[in-house]
Amino acid sequence: MAVFTAVSLDDLSQWIKQFPLGRALALQGISSGIDNSNFFLTTERGEFVLTIFENLGIKQLPFYVQLMRHLAERGIPVPAPVPNADGELVVTLQGKPAIIVSRLSGASQMDPQPVHCAEVGRMLARMHLAGQDFEMTQPNLRGLDWVGATAPQVLPFLSEAEAALLRTEVAFQSEFAATAGYAALARGPVHADLFRNNVMFEGERLTGCFDFYFAGVDTWLFDVAVTVNDWCIDLATGALDEARVRALLDAYHGARPFTPEERTAWQPLLRAAALRFWLSRLYDFHLPRAAELLTPHDPTHFERILRERIERTAPELPV
Numbered sequence: 001m002a003v004f005t006a007v008s009l010d011d012l013s014q015w016i017k018q019f020p021l022g023r024a025l026a027l028q029g030i031s032s033g034i035d036n037s038n039f040f041l042t043t044e045r046g047e048f049v050l051t052i053f054e055n056l057g058i059k060q061l062p063f064y065v066q067l068m069r070h071l072a073e074r075g076i077p078v079p080a081p082v083p084n085a086d087g088e089l090v091v092t093l094q095g096k097p098a099i100i101v102s103r104l105s106g107a108s109q110m111d112p113q114p115v116h117c118a119e120v121g122r123m124l125a126r127m128h129l130a131g132q133d134f135e136m137t138q139p140n141l142r143g144l145d146w147v148g149a150t151a152p153q154v155l156p157f158l159s160e161a162e163a164a165l166l167r168t169e170v171a172f173q174s175e176f177a178a179t180a181g182y183a184a185l186a187r188g189p190v191h192a193d194l195f196r197n198n199v200m201f202e203g204e205r206l207t208g209c210f211d212f213y214f215a216g217v218d219t220w221l222f223d224v225a226v227t228v229n230d231w232c233i234d235l236a237t238g239a240l241d242e243a244r245v246r247a248l249l250d251a252y253h254g255a256r257p258f259t260p261e262e263r264t265a266w267q268p269l270l271r272a273a274a275l276r277f278w279l280s281r282l283y284d285f286h287l288p289r290a291a292e293l294l295t296p297h298d299p300t301h302f303e304r305i306l307r308e309r310i311e312r313t314a315p316e317l318p319v
């Protein structure tokens, strides 16, 4: 159950008046999600999602929320934050930061086919392009600095084989990040967590994506790698499914062509993306937050993906 802060319609009756949404008519807690309290909110003006932030620092929120607004204004199908009468997007509810955003239609596609992967690839490329003139900046807070700081914290909990893999991969990624080829990669705001559960579909049509709370400025290719490592794999083994990889990459390339530097960096970045989620899952598994209420994600899933990417060359980026 992912409603950590209790809110009733009664609690909202005064609070909602600062928004141009009319009266709140219905409020329903959303049970999925592990980081925030989410509610479907029906008002006289339509369907919305109310999010109360449980863990995110107030300092980071403006980047995420303004980025959603920026992308929504440019026609990318992401939840549009609703400003209050003072133009503020983040307001306090029950003593915590909260936002109201538009509700996307559709449902997650947890068994994606090439047609769905193509939609995701096209949308991701459009999102990268639309983010180019976003003025705020915040690094990817799960980037290489975080990897370097977090790996030593989990190492004491690992088997010898796991520890060896982690050490070797962190060293490999640090070396790669110091190359001129890496420095030449295109960068901008990236979603950085575009997994199957963060995208909505109606049939074969993508209706939107959400959960921007790991967004930051990083290489566009890292975002592509994160997305491919979830959308285009056999979940049991972590192996890439060539037809889905091709569909996603071709569609992305059609909207924003890959560069020669990106073609060179593709295999290392697939590994970087696997490492990032292996490490965050290891951290959550071995060092859970005091108030953690839910079962952490399985770290071995991303260990398998990382080993796969090291052992087998993935389909190359299209030319």
Ligand SMILES: Nc1ncnc2c1ncn2[C@@H]1O[C@H](COP(=O)(O)OP(=O)(O)OP(=O)(O)O)[C@@H](O)[C@H]1O
Pocket (backbone or CB within 6 Å): 002, 030, 032, 033, 034, 035, 036, 037, 038, 049, 079, 101, 102, 103, 104, 105, 197, 210, 211, 213
């Ligand atoms: N704008 C939206 N439109 C429709 N549904 C939404 C929207 N935002 C969130 N949801 C629903 O709420 C659920 C939880 O949202 P979200 O994934 O953002 O929460 P979270 O706590 O950050 O989760 P996690 O960290 O596990 O990804 C989603 O699975 C989705 O069903």
Ligand SMILES: N[C@@H](CCO)C(=O)O
Pocket (backbone or CB within 6 Å): 193, 195, 277, 280, 281, 297
């Ligand atoms: N997508 C992340 C969870 C955080 O959103 C994972 O699968 O580990």
